[in-house]
Amino acid sequence: MNTMTYKGYTARIEFDDRDNILVGRLLGIQDIVSFHADNVADLRTAFEEAVDDYLETCAKLGKKPEKPASGRLMLRVPPEVHSAALVAAQAAGTSLNQWAAKVLAQAAHAG
Template sequence: MNTMTYKGYNARIEYDPRDDIFVGRVLGVRDIISFHASSVSQLHEAFHLALDDYLADCAERGVTPERPASGKVMLRIRPEVHAAATIAAQSAGKSLNQWADEVFERAAQA
């Protein structure tokens, strides 16, 4: 996946061969923040402008901008998976949060 990062926000980039442009969309927020351009340098500029416009609009409306991640994850998993993860964490000498953070990081980088 091709991505760009700006001010802590990430965007997925795809090429649209029909229109011969790059299209981007900010990930991890409910609001739709999209942009497009015909070159990579223009795409960077369009991403920055789209995100800056989103942040300015939030400020103007007195709304806190949505962040891609808060650092808190609530999961519903099967009890046997929960038990196995707890045992794996304890075997590694870690809390379940520490263990899960490492597992998530490895999975996200794969």
């Protein structure tokens, strides 16, 4: 996946074959923030301007800007998965939270 990061926000970058432009969209938030440009240098500038504009607009509206992640994650998994993860964490000598954080980080960076 092609991404850019700025001020804690990450955008996915795609090529629009129809319009022959690069298009980006912020990931991990519900608000829709997108941008585009003809080349990578201009795309970087457009991305940073889009993030800055998003933050400024939120401030003007008195709205707290969404953050891509708070560090809190609630998961619902089948009981057998929960049990197996708990056993794996105990076998590794860590808490389930520490074990899950490590496994999620490894999976996220492998993809």
